[in-house]
Amino acid sequence: MNQSYIFYATCIVCGALLSGVYTHWLIQRFRRVHFGQYIREDGPQAHLTKQGTPTMGGIAIFLAIALCSMLGAQDKLQCLVMVVISLLFGMIGFLDDYMKFAKKQNLGLNAWQKLVLQIIFGLLVALYMLKFSGYGSQIWVPFYNDFFDLGIMFVPFVVFIMVAMVNSVNLTDGLDGLSSGVTSLVCICFGFLAIKFSEFTTATFAFVTAGACLGFLFHNRYPAKIFMGDTGSMTLGGAVAVMAIMMRAELFLPIAGFIYVLEALSVIIQVASYKLRKKRVFRMAPIHHHFELGGMKEYNVVLMFYAITGIACAIAFASLL
Numbered sequence: 001m002n003q004s005y006i007f008y009a010t011c012i013v014c015g016a017l018l019s020g021v022y023t024h025w026l027i028q029r030f031r032r033v034h035f036g037q038y039i040r041e042d043g044p045q046a047h048l049t050k051q052g053t054p055t056m057g058g059i060a061i062f063l064a065i066a067l068c069s070m071l072g073a074q075d076k077l078q079c080l081v082m083v084v085i086s087l088l089f090g091m092i093g094f095l096d097d098y099m100k101f102a103k104k105q106n107l108g109l110n111a112w113q114k115l116v117l118q119i120i121f122g123l124l125v126a127l128y129m130l131k132f133s134g135y136g137s138q139i140w141v142p143f144y145n146d147f148f149d150l151g152i153m154f155v156p157f158v159v160f161i162m163v164a165m166v167n168s169v170n171l172t173d174g175l176d177g178l179s180s181g182v183t184s185l186v187c188i189c190f191g192f193l194a195i196k197f198s199e200f201t202t203a204t205f206a207f208v209t210a211g212a213c214l215g216f217l218f219h220n221r222y223p224a225k226i227f228m229g230d231t232g233s234m235t236l237g238g239a240v241a242v243m244a245i246m247m248r249a250e251l252f253l254p255i256a257g258f259i260y261v262l263e264a265l266s267v268i269i270q271v272a273s274y275k276l277r278k279k280r281v282f283r284m285a286p287i288h289h290h291f292e293l294g295g296m297k298e299y300n301v302v303l304m305f306y307a308i309t310g311i312a313c314a315i316a317f318a319s320l321l
Contacts (some may be wrong), residue, residue: 003201007072008191008207013212014068016218023058023219027226030054034218035101047123050315054225056097057216058232061180062090062218064212072208075201082130082205083240088121089166089238093230115163121238122162127247133246140197140248142255142319145249161250166237168260170268171286173233176224177217178288178302182259184213188314189256190243196320199247206243209236222299226245255319258312259305262287 031054048118066083073079091234096109130137137154138147150157173179187210194203213236221226228236240257242248254261266287282290291301 003173004195008195008203011068011072011204011207012071012188012211012214015064015208016215017211018068019060019064019212019215020218022063023057023216023226026057026060027054027219030056032262043139045109046191050224050227051172053227053229054128055101056231057226058090058093058228058230058235061216061232062086062235065235066191068211069205071177072204073201074204078201078246079205082202082239082246085121085125085242086235086239088124088177089118089281090231090235092117092121093170093232093234094167096230096234097229103152105143117306118163118166119159122159123155125162125242127157128156129155129245133248135248138248140252141293142251142316145320147219150179157250158245161164161245161253162238162241164264165241165253166256167235168264169237169240170230170233171263172260172288173228174286175288175292175298175302176222177220177299178305179233179236180213180220180228181302182216183240183256184210184217184276185306185309185313186260187213187243187315188251190240190249192317193249193320194243196317197247197249202243202246205239209239209243218298222302252316252319253277256309256313264288 007063034052035054036058036300065086068095069079069083070076092114096114099109115304129135135147137150139150139154139157140146169179169183172182187206191203191206191210194200194206216226216228216232220228241253244253261271263286267285269281270285273279283293285292288305291304292298294303
């Protein structure tokens with residue numbers, strides 16, 4: 001193993017240790033002030049026992065990402081951009097979580113408020129990439145293995161990627177350890193893709209983010225002692241999207257992040273089916289609840305989704321070979 005891989009392994013370890021320590025502190029702090037999750041009454045009944053579990057653990061994830069990646073990055077400006085974008089999307093989630101706590105119910109920002117903010121932040125990313133990245137409006141196409149110029153469609157494409165990823169990761173955060181575990185695997189995949197693309201600052205950011213997810217997962221695994229909340233899921237959605245955009249690997253997202261796509265599609269299909277036919281396709285959406293209500297143990301659903309993500313990441317990386 002050469003020095004560079006030792007460095008990236010260190011990024012994972014540092015991210016994990018810092019995230020794990022911060023998360024442990026947050027658990028103790030939030031328990032003292034009774035800052036806990038409010039569970040939807042229309043969700044799986046087994047989840048009602050999770051009422052009051054500390055939430056907003058995403059604060060620990062973001063702090064670990066910001067500190068470790070900035071310390072290890074070669075290009076501080078590029079890393080700062082990725083950290084700031086993650087923070088902006090995380091702040092949407094933070095406001096949502098805080099309003100839920102203040103209202104003492106599972107309702108925070110409304111959908112339109114979140115969508116407008118996400119679009120604005122997505123536009124910032126698109127305009128930054130057009131002006132400063134050096135790639136122009138080009139994106140890398142997997143399997144074809146060459147760049148394709150989107151021209152004027154680049155801006156709406158990047159906005160769509162940012163909004164879709166943030167909301168898809170948010171939908172995936174519904175079972176203990178699901179979003180943190182899946183995202184750690186996706187980030188490891190993008191770390192290796194970044195090395196392949198010689199995007200070493202993005203690789204550092206990706207591996208640190210993977211480590212931060214793993215450190216949080218230690219406390220978030222079944223049965224979870226803390227949830228990441230929208231603060232965490234939107235931070236991670238923004239982080240995964242911006243690392244892909246930075247190296248023009250946006251089209252790898254639906255491959256490596258197949259679970260995110262599956263979760264989002266299940267909600268779209270369920271809503272459309274009910275509005276058009278007054279019938280549900282799934283027992284409950286997102287689809288992880290479908291398997292759970294079908295009799296699978298929560299942790300078995302999570303392990304199955306981990307396995308699928310591992311295979312999807314392998315396919316994404318193999319597309320470059």
